[in-house]
Amino acid sequence: MAKKPTLDLTKYVRFYEQMVYIREFEELIGKEWNNAAAHGMGGYMHLYSGEEAIAVGLIGGMDLSAGDCFIGHYRDHGYALAAGSDPGEVMAEICGKATGCSKGKGGSMHICDAARGFYGGYGIVGGNVPIALGLGWALKYRNQKNVCACFFGDGSMNQGAFHETLNMAQLYKVPVIFALENNGYAMGTSIERSHANQNLRSRVDSFAMRSVTINGQDIFEVHEQMSQIIQEMKEDPHPVFVEFKTYRYHGHGAADTPVTQSTYRTRDEVARAKEEKDPIKFAQAKLIDAGVLTNEMIADIQARAYASAEAAMKFSDESPYPDPSELIKDVYA
Amino acid sequence: MAKKPTLDLTKYVRFYEQMVYIREFEELIGKEWNNAAAHGMGGYMHLYSGEEAIAVGLIGGMDLSAGDCFIGHYRDHGYALAAGSDPGEVMAEICGKATGCSKGKGGSMHICDAARGFYGGYGIVGGNVPIALGLGWALKYRNQKNVCACFFGDGSMNQGAFHETLNMAQLYKVPVIFALENNGYAMGTSIERSHANQNLRSRVDSFAMRSVTINGQDIFEVHEQMSQIIQEMKEDPHPVFVEFKTYRYHGHGAADTPVTQSTYRTRDEVARAKEEKDPIKFAQAKLIDAGVLTNEMIADIQARAYASAEAAMKFSDESPYPDPSELIKDVYA
């Protein structure tokens, strides 16, 4: 654990708030999926509910305005919101609108925000991981005191790209945080059925890379540990592999219905995770205990988060689809 | 070490002989490279001198006529000779002749011998490794009591293909021997400069795969250990990773001249390896000690090996190039 004696609790209230905002955002999308076509939504639609503490705690530990940066996979709405991207622009992207952060061309899987150092979400499993090597390399090349975080899932680790990258990252000592969101499943396949060695950290021991396992449902642990690690990485550039243990509430994507989910997990398992491992509930209890969060504040945050998601959807709904002339733009710089 | 109390020394005399045959074969090619065009040789030409004990000891531990099989990378002449392929046909292949084992279409990197279970040498680094998974799978699918060996170099281990394969091999418990020929260099790049963790076996610990390190210069150790392992694999199908420590005498290929070699290793290092770690000298000394090999026999084996290589070259030289009509044959079955 970090050596800091006391926690900056107001910061955690802000993190709590961010988590609630992400949750409401995702749940609204989940709800509105029935009405996807009318909103302009399509594609797979991967929601982040249940995993919020990872993005919020880790991205909250980086200094984006000073050059820290990150990259993710397709389950990427939460990354952008955690970085402070405009929820309206994120929602508009998810709905394929001209006002979306990627001009409606990327959609749910390809959110990005260059101004906040978010190098985008990627749809090929493992495909973003090598790119993080390059992002980290650029930091090192320019002698920047910065780090790059790369988010990916447990499924990614079975792509060859992952291994080539980790070896090179360690060889070149690039300041990249390889942030594994281990939610136990890659689509409908559990770790047990896809990883010969279920100790996923052993994969990076084989590259002699520093690694740590963190409870991804505990924003305090995520943030304190990551802040410490980031500081060390800035002093002495090196890669770190972090396994965040977490859980995904929704199906893999919108097509993974309760029926298909029943092929790989029970309703009970999901219910128990929501009950016992929810990152928002966990933070809430702790912050109430610490006396910095009241029921009133909670209701207020909840209401504002809901309103923010609704406003984002409204912004998107009122935004136009891209002009047809956009089709052929942005292919080349 | 294996538990067998006594060694079958006549078998080792045969292995000794095979190693000498391979050595003479390779050295003849090395010598005749000056005259490559006249013989029909071209391409990269990777020689196996120094590494003979691996192929001879491991392939010698398999029962090819009963369905054991193997696959290799491009440094593949020795595999075929160890399996008992006709040296003339191998040489003719190396010279692009119609009588070559691959009809002159494959050349030095693509020797094969279906009748002896040799599924071929491959030129894309790491590319043969996933194919071994399939070969092993077929054995398991048919409940055969057989194993498949897959030869590759230390450089291959930095290809993503390697990792995807090892995970799946362990997951499915296929009877494949992943035979790493660790000669310390991938072309001009040493292990130190290309592997973040120089303990290469740690890579397979991360897949929870059984592994062992063997002195690849010691035919006794290679063969005894492999025989034992193969027996165990046949009783209970599972993959095994074997790191053979070895050394390559020639340049990576014919284009890796003494001048280019000087960028990555000293003449001294090579001389010392030849002096101290030669698999043939090692076996010779031990077999003389044991009283099963005499100086006379050595001279005789040497002479026959030389004659065999010369005869192979003569067979090749007298063989025709493929008929032009061959160009378009064998594209489809």
Place this chain on the structure above:
Amino acid sequence: MARLRYADAISSALREEMLADDRVFIAGEEVGQYLGTLGVTSGFLKEFGPMRVVDTPISEVGILGLGIGSAMAGLRPVCEMMRMDFAMVAYDQVINHAAKIRYMFGGQFKVPMVIRGPSGVGRQLSAQHSQSLEVLFAHVPGLKVVVPATPADMKGLLKTAMRDDNPVIVMEALRLYFEKPDVLDAILPGLSEVPDDPDFTVPFGQANVLRVGTDVTLIGYSTMTIQCLKAANILAQEGISAEVVDLRTLLPLDMATPIASIKKTHRAVVVQEQWGLYGCAAEISAQIAERAFHDLDAPVQRVTGAFVPMPYARNLENISFPSEHDIVIAAKRTLGR
């Protein structure tokens, strides 16, 4: 005759061949326990067991290596790519290994495997999940490439693929997977019909004249065959008689059938979903002009998808690939209208 959806035709072909030949097995992500991402292998794990319906990690290189090696050793693997776009992470295994093994070992081995999966533009899946990359396979000697447009061809060509002794790439059109028989039959009567005979197969290298006409030849494959049929319906209303040729396989490629048609109509439109530049339609157009030079009354028209990564926004996606109206316009252009 059964009236099937394209997806059902896939299931049916797979199941029949698995029943007929126990060397056949299926490997891929979510093909077993999850019942198939798009359901085509639903029930297979239970019916055939885990050696023949193999759930894999997300390791396309491993999946194809499993296929290639076991095919060389005498099995008949069907490797499913959850989407054919994902084959790109394992492209080397396809073009440098599966395609070359027979030749480079002088004919000592064969690689009887099928690589199949959904392909092409779907429902706002955007740039990395909407490609129709058939030309990347059809360019490579040693492979065969199948691009079915109808449920019958889907079934018959997949069965032929599974019986073939070479690596066959089966590009399944995601947009056609769940098209209802009624919708298909409204485009062309009988379009959804599939023979019941379990020995019904469709040979490779035989293009199919789906609709007979006299004024212009519309040449397509996969989704674009359907677009051509729709265009032909519109053209008919305007008094233009279009012949529609469905190529069915791109490698081997039957050019005799479209050229015979052009010798009659003297006009041709070639239609392709994917990027036009260096796409399959270029080869078709080139061969027509090279081989039917004196029969053409007008330049061949190519109608192809926009040369852009696929955008997500529905309206942009919709205009990115050829519509029946684009084909109608091109057909009229060949007629000087």
Place this chain on the structure above:
Amino acid sequence: MARLRYADAISSALREEMLADDRVFIAGEEVGQYLGTLGVTSGFLKEFGPMRVVDTPISEVGILGLGIGSAMAGLRPVCEMMRMDFAMVAYDQVINHAAKIRYMFGGQFKVPMVIRGPSGVGRQLSAQHSQSLEVLFAHVPGLKVVVPATPADMKGLLKTAMRDDNPVIVMEALRLYFEKPDVLDAILPGLSEVPDDPDFTVPFGQANVLRVGTDVTLIGYSTMTIQCLKAANILAQEGISAEVVDLRTLLPLDMATPIASIKKTHRAVVVQEQWGLYGCAAEISAQIAERAFHDLDAPVQRVTGAFVPMPYARNLENISFPSEHDIVIAAKRTLGR
């Protein structure tokens, strides 16, 4: 003007751009300590140090990821593939990432990187090491593809590539690497000459008329441009005046120049080293027939490599790709001779 070999032109372009722009770095296998597999980066490690000349493991996916990410972050990487065939193990990074990043993020990023390396048939390197896979890149929007034939173009196009803000694939012809200036100049006087000016570049998308003629247009790129020049020399001896157009880049593709030539000669031969079916020459042939329909006096002739994996045997290798004589025959065919 210096008389350079193609390989020297590569070295010279790389070195000049590295001196001019410290965002440029080179990454690849054996580029540093080993002095380059083919020597083009000899001395670079010493001159520029290990951050700018990066020796890598045999990890092409990692190499390209290193390039893409650092390009997005503002550097200008040059990724060397020891052979372009090896890019196939990392093909996904090229077509699903490098090519699409700009578009799929709505123009927020650019990817100014070069992927370069030797390509094409060499000296009995057989099936897995002899390919000229340019069409696999030229088909993909978001990439640019460069195929130089002469030392001057090699230098000028590579420099343009290194200054371009997009991913550029530079296909270097292994067969031309060490061709001696004398040999080149004997084919066409001045062919080996390269301007000394460090600001000499060659723009993309401008085909080059290397030889003026009136009877037939020979269109080639890379090695085949040289073959076309040789063929033109032979044709000249037989009284046939051939114009030779070198395409220089395949994406962007300049068809205006060859078409202008054909409007004069009315006859065209398109030549390509690699497999003909669905190869780049198909697009060229198709566009000629589509856009110069009324100017053609004879069908376009395509001359392409044999549709087989490359064999090892020297005699088979030699007949597998187009010779000048094949081109001569095709040219005569367009003239009815």
